[in-house]
Amino acid sequence: MTAPSLGVEIGSLKLRNPLLAASGTCGYGVEIAHVVDLATLGGIVTKGLYMAARDGCEAPRIAETPAGLLNAIGLQGVGIRAFVDRVLPRLREHDTAVIVNVCGETVEEYAEVARIASDAPGVHALEINISCPNVKTGGIAFGTDPLMTRDVVGAVRKASALPVIPKLSPNVTDITVFARACEEAGADAISCVNTFLGLAIDVETRKPRLAFGTGGLSGPAIRPLAVRMTWQAARAVKIPIIGIGGIASASDALEFFIAGASAVQVGTMNFSRPNIYAEIESGLVDYLTRHHIGSIRDLVGTIRYPR
Amino acid sequence: MTAPSLGVEIGSLKLRNPLLAASGTCGYGVEIAHVVDLATLGGIVTKGLYMAARDGCEAPRIAETPAGLLNAIGLQGVGIRAFVDRVLPRLREHDTAVIVNVCGETVEEYAEVARIASDAPGVHALEINISCPNVKTGGIAFGTDPLMTRDVVGAVRKASALPVIPKLSPNVTDITVFARACEEAGADAISCVNTFLGLAIDVETRKPRLAFGTGGLSGPAIRPLAVRMTWQAARAVKIPIIGIGGIASASDALEFFIAGASAVQVGTMNFSRPNIYAEIESGLVDYLTRHHIGSIRDLVGTIRYPR
Amino acid sequence: MTSSPPSPADRVCPLVKRESLGGAYALLTFEHAGVAGASAGQFAMIQPEAQGDLLLRRPFSIMDTDPSTSRFTIFLKAVGPGSKAVFDLREGDNARVLGPLGRGFTAPAPGERAFLVGGGYGVAPFALFSRGLREAGSAFHLFYGGRSASELPLVGELERRGIPLTLSTDDGTRGERGRVTVPLMDALSLVPGTPRLYACGPEPMMRAVAEISSEKRLACEVSLDPWMGCGLGTCLGCVVKIQDEGEPRPKNRPACTEGPVFDARRVVWEKHS
Amino acid sequence: MTSSPPSPADRVCPLVKRESLGGAYALLTFEHAGVAGASAGQFAMIQPEAQGDLLLRRPFSIMDTDPSTSRFTIFLKAVGPGSKAVFDLREGDNARVLGPLGRGFTAPAPGERAFLVGGGYGVAPFALFSRGLREAGSAFHLFYGGRSASELPLVGELERRGIPLTLSTDDGTRGERGRVTVPLMDALSLVPGTPRLYACGPEPMMRAVAEISSEKRLACEVSLDPWMGCGLGTCLGCVVKIQDEGEPRPKNRPACTEGPVFDARRVVWEKHS
Ligand SMILES: Cc1cc2nc3c(=O)[nH]c(=O)nc-3n(C[C@H](O)[C@H](O)[C@H](O)COP(=O)(O)OP(=O)(O)OC[C@H]3O[C@@H](n4cnc5c(N)ncnc54)[C@H](O)[C@@H]3O)c2cc1C
Numbered sequence A, B: 001m002t003a004p005s006l007g008v009e010i011g012s013l014k015l016r017n018p019l020l021a022a023s024g025t026c027g028y029g030v031e032i033a034h035v036v037d038l039a040t041l042g043g044i045v046t047k048g049l050y051m052a053a054r055d056g057c058e059a060p061r062i063a064e065t066p067a068g069l070l071n072a073i074g075l076q077g078v079g080i081r082a083f084v085d086r087v088l089p090r091l092r093e094h095d096t097a098v099i100v101n102v103c104g105e106t107v108e109e110y111a112e113v114a115r116i117a118s119d120a121p122g123v124h125a126l127e128i129n130i131s132c133p134n135v136k137t138g139g140i141a142f143g144t145d146p147l148m149t150r151d152v153v154g155a156v157r158k159a160s161a162l163p164v165i166p167k168l169s170p171n172v173t174d175i176t177v178f179a180r181a182c183e184e185a186g187a188d189a190i191s192c193v194n195t196f197l198g199l200a201i202d203v204e205t206r207k208p209r210l211a212f213g214t215g216g217l218s219g220p221a222i223r224p225l226a227v228r229m230t231w232q233a234a235r236a237v238k239i240p241i242i243g244i245g246g247i248a249s250a251s252d253a254l255e256f257f258i259a260g261a262s263a264v265q266v267g268t269m270n271f272s273r274p275n276i277y278a279e280i281e282s283g284l285v286d287y288l289t290r291h292h293i294g295s296i297r298d299l300v301g302t303i304r305y306p307r
Numbered sequence C, D: 001m002t003s004s005p006p007s008p009a010d011r012v013c014p015l016v017k018r019e020s021l022g023g024a025y026a027l028l029t030f031e032h033a034g035v036a037g038a039s040a041g042q043f044a045m046i047q048p049e050a051q052g053d054l055l056l057r058r059p060f061s062i063m064d065t066d067p068s069t070s071r072f073t074i075f076l077k078a079v080g081p082g083s084k085a086v087f088d089l090r091e092g093d094n095a096r097v098l099g100p101l102g103r104g105f106t107a108p109a110p111g112e113r114a115f116l117v118g119g120g121y122g123v124a125p126f127a128l129f130s131r132g133l134r135e136a137g138s139a140f141h142l143f144y145g146g147r148s149a150s151e152l153p154l155v156g157e158l159e160r161r162g163i164p165l166t167l168s169t170d171d172g173t174r175g176e177r178g179r180v181t182v183p184l185m186d187a188l189s190l191v192p193g194t195p196r197l198y199a200c201g202p203e204p205m206m207r208a209v210a211e212i213s214s215e216k217r218l219a220c221e222v223s224l225d226p227w228m229g230c231g232l233g234t235c236l237g238c239v240v241k242i243q244d245e246g247e248p249r250p251k252n253r254p255a256c257t258e259g260p261v262f263d264a265r266r267v268v269w270e271k272h273s
């Protein structure tokens, strides 16, 4: 038997393998290139970018919780122009797909960031961050209102010919409402999901453990919730889903594929296991070989539900 | 200094200490009485009770996930009459408050179960379960629609003179909407929260790990989310909040009190640490003593937010 | 073993002896006065005190007890994270142990012969059960089967106890070749009277023994093996389908408190697989 | 130590030597060719290979290196779950080690004197730094302070290396009584010229040294100690407030890549507490 194929397509975006590094967990890619061979990834999603540079939240910004990480970074970043002018040229030297995580405080800003990113050579797709819980304007406000979701996605759709991938917030009653809003507004795929709004308190000081107060929960703790949402979203729309949340092994990634994801992103685990991709990739190959499945594409959405 | 006081009041319900065993994790209390001294608890919340006996979901019903437990029991139980007639007399022999977890498939059934429970001697309060994710009718459907929440709570309020404590679902965009609906409908307190809807897949069989398919996620994994919701709910309403979610130590419980809970429930940890109450209680006493706080009541909602 | 078992106690207690049996198998002896009073077929819920990332304890049958030293022994196979965590305990390490739990085997009536059928870690309770049978003067025999010789790790221990034993392996690398039910059937055709059957092991084995018992109208007890969360009857995670006489339908019953040992006739097998 | 450091490598590597220094303190030596080439002030992100329930690694300064055997040593204080997990490693256990990371101390100019001020686990990098200073022929002196004698656990190790040392304790149980800045001020008034200051330890200590340096117009480097999630510049969890000349406002800069060692003048202290 020939080796199983790991190549996938997300709209017009072709990925050598379905493993992406999640936004905010791999910088702009260049930071990790000396430790991780970027060619072992399908692609990277940049840290969220607004028009302007941002300094983010005060420290402390991260706190560990059981099997989870709570963060409130606040989208610190260099701004889209500095990214395109100063970072992208270095990133282009690496053989990996580049997806820009697009942020904005207004619909117009999202569209403008998207336009600039689309015009830059070496950007392969746009992920629209309508789900960051750690900023006071924009972010999650767009991602928890279906009409605003539709408007932002529609505006970015008009501004760009690249694949447009809104990233959903899990902090909603019914994720399928938002998945459908994205599909109707012309999205090519959906990233599912961003972090869950959480709060951890230092009981000695009675202050939140993060300076911002609340934060976004990520890591293995949230995996069963993210798998459920991926499964719900995949059944609700025809466009591909990118599964995200707590992936720490090939088996974890397989849960998302079986639930209906066409690709996955690894987030928090990049911090402690930057070289996890090779391990996940070989685990996927093993699994597909063992189960006589020729391509990862044939596994997508094959959950036996109801049993 | 005299020993700090741990007594709290939830409406007219007086608890010797603010530590309750959560519904579905201590049976009807009598099952654990030979292992746990029930007098070390403030009270117990029974497994959910409908009018009729129920056999629940097929097995497997539980699966471990990172720092979490996924369950789909499906509210197996003896029914409210059998509870009152056959179980309650044995439970009354123990010196602990008894809170009945009231379930229904219709508003009328909730009211009827509530009425029967209220008429039984030895029931101290009612918790209204509008948030079970593991039943096909009722349960979470009531707890994710503010109008249905209001109707159920209102009907139980009319049917009973006992303290009425709706238990909220965390699977909503904005928990304050539901907290306010409960308060307006006459609730005496709010239990916050039930389990998060999750899905875990056995990748070898591609079936869900639970026979029911999805399940409810509990345990330390969800604690930061539950603390956040407790904090939000406590700021939204004047009635007391009972904090629930992932409590495994005195420090965990303290996070909920500081966030605004007047009492807490321990759920999943009852399974592996049935005697956790004595440990938590002495941890609370230590903390209050160390911080020169005379009563746990004085700690409630003292979070320094913003910092 | 007919006296009513002590009520369970939840204790942190030390691992006093650990003996590797090769591969994923080991014998672990803990000091716990309560569990040391267990009867055969009962179990304990165990997890390391340094808990790591697992929430729930795991159930293990009591293989042996020594009330005089307050010790009990389990025969453990590491199969996943929970059993591995217990397997990895070193002597002197502490564990949380809750037990003894559940309903064990019913002793045969005086003069009644007992045939014990065990496989995998399911052979464990029969070590303790054998002791009771011997003390009670009951005739008994243990059929111990596995896929191959390496899957009969408890043989040495059982032989040392002088337990009347017939071994079998699917591949014939030790004892008779074939399923454990083959020597069982042979023996059934040889002995007079109506021996009682007791089975504990992989589900297909227990089903096969249950079928034999029903064909031959022999009393039979099986020790079921569902996933257990608490051992106390509170999580309702461990339910098995039980059909009782007079009931219109089978019901979900917690195996931890109503079992793990059940009369084979009550068990509805279809639903367990 | 002025040669550019090797690029970091992420490896699973064994703990080859563990020496307890009493209480929560220990010296741990790992085999990791990359980190064995670290320069003073750099650090590594470390967690046990058997990860338990913690997700993130923790940062530890390189206390010593031996490039010839590919080994490096850290001086560890167990303060919470992450450092405790590393503290609990036994010889032969594996750890995940990523390093060397960050920007270390700048060597003094030829002829310039170096005053090193360390406290707590912050004294660790000065062991490696001293070696370089000695090799470069620089005059230097280490001021090592703690609350009491039991909080100077590295004294023996430092004395063995013949590092010129002044000890102080808040309670006077060892060395001079008082803060470490007291003997530092004494020394500053004695020596000619403008020594360079280097501080690593609890924040109040570093602030005090930074203030002295600014009053006396001495060059000063401090090694900051924020919570770190990755060590790679990607989580942005470790930011510190840095005020650069010409910038209108201080900015959040990742300490793991732009530090942990910073020119004290750039550090905006208010925001760290
Ligand atoms: C009453 C009782 C007595 C037991 N006695 C012993 C004993 O004496 N010695 C011993 O080694 N083990 C015994 N077990 C089994 C032991 O409890 C399980 O092996 C253990 O719970 C598995 O947990 P894990 O985390 O290691 O593996 P998991 O990761 O939970 O499971 C690993 C694999 O085993 C399967 N599995 C898990 N639990 C069970 C189960 N209970 N039954 C069947 N398959 C399962 C899973 O589906 C999975 O394929 C007993 C179980 C019960 C219910």
Ligand SMILES: Cc1cc2nc3c(=O)[nH]c(=O)nc-3n(C[C@H](O)[C@H](O)[C@H](O)COP(=O)(O)OP(=O)(O)OC[C@H]3O[C@@H](n4cnc5c(N)ncnc54)[C@H](O)[C@@H]3O)c2cc1C
Pocket (backbone or CB within 6 Å): D043, D058, D059, D060, D061, D062, D074, D075, D076, D077, D078, D079, D080, D081, D082, D083, D084, D121, D122, D124, D224, D225, D226, D227, D228, D260
């Ligand atoms: C560059 C750098 C070098 C370091 N070098 C060493 C070293 O050589 N030896 C050594 O023992 N430790 C060193 N540390 C500190 C070590 O990383 C922390 O002690 C460890 O991360 C604490 O994690 P924990 O899980 O054990 O404790 P936690 O539970 O995370 O923390 C326990 C307590 O310590 C506080 N704390 C945690 N991390 C820090 C921190 N970075 N700074 C200040 N307070 C903190 C917490 O607020 C809490 O009160 C270094 C830290 C940095 C940033």
Ligand SMILES: Cc1cc2nc3c(=O)[nH]c(=O)nc-3n(C[C@H](O)[C@H](O)[C@H](O)COP(=O)(O)O)c2cc1C
Pocket (backbone or CB within 6 Å): A022, A023, A024, A025, A046, A047, A048, A069, A071, A073, A075, A101, A129, A132, A167, A193, A194, A195, A217, A218, A219, A220, A222, A244, A245, A246, A247, A265, A266, A267, A268, A269, D235
């Ligand atoms: C420190 C941190 C920073 C993040 N920053 C961003 C971001 O800038 N944009 C974004 O869309 N998501 C961001 N995320 C969310 C992740 O991309 C991902 O959706 C989430 O962490 C869940 O995946 P995980 O459980 O694998 O970490 C961030 C997550 C973390 C932990």
Ligand SMILES: Cc1cc2nc3c(=O)[nH]c(=O)nc-3n(C[C@H](O)[C@H](O)[C@H](O)COP(=O)(O)O)c2cc1C
Pocket (backbone or CB within 6 Å): B022, B023, B024, B025, B046, B047, B048, B069, B071, B073, B075, B101, B129, B132, B167, B193, B194, B195, B217, B218, B219, B220, B222, B244, B245, B246, B247, B265, B266, B267, B268, B269, C235
């Ligand atoms: C096995 C199991 C059964 C449960 N059954 C009920 C129930 O019958 N009624 C109810 O309101 N909540 C039920 N719950 C939810 C718990 O009461 C609690 O809200 C939840 O587990 C979160 O708390 P924890 O993280 O401490 O477990 C159940 C939880 C578990 C794990």
Ligand code: FES
Pocket (backbone or CB within 6 Å): C227, C228, C229, C230, C231, C232, C233, C234, C235, C236, C237, C238, C239, C254, C255, C256, C257
């Ligand atoms: S194991 Fe929890 S009810 Fe049986």
Ligand code: FES
Pocket (backbone or CB within 6 Å): D227, D228, D229, D230, D231, D232, D233, D234, D235, D236, D237, D238, D239, D254, D255, D256, D257
């Ligand atoms: S530790 Fe992650 S950016 Fe510095």
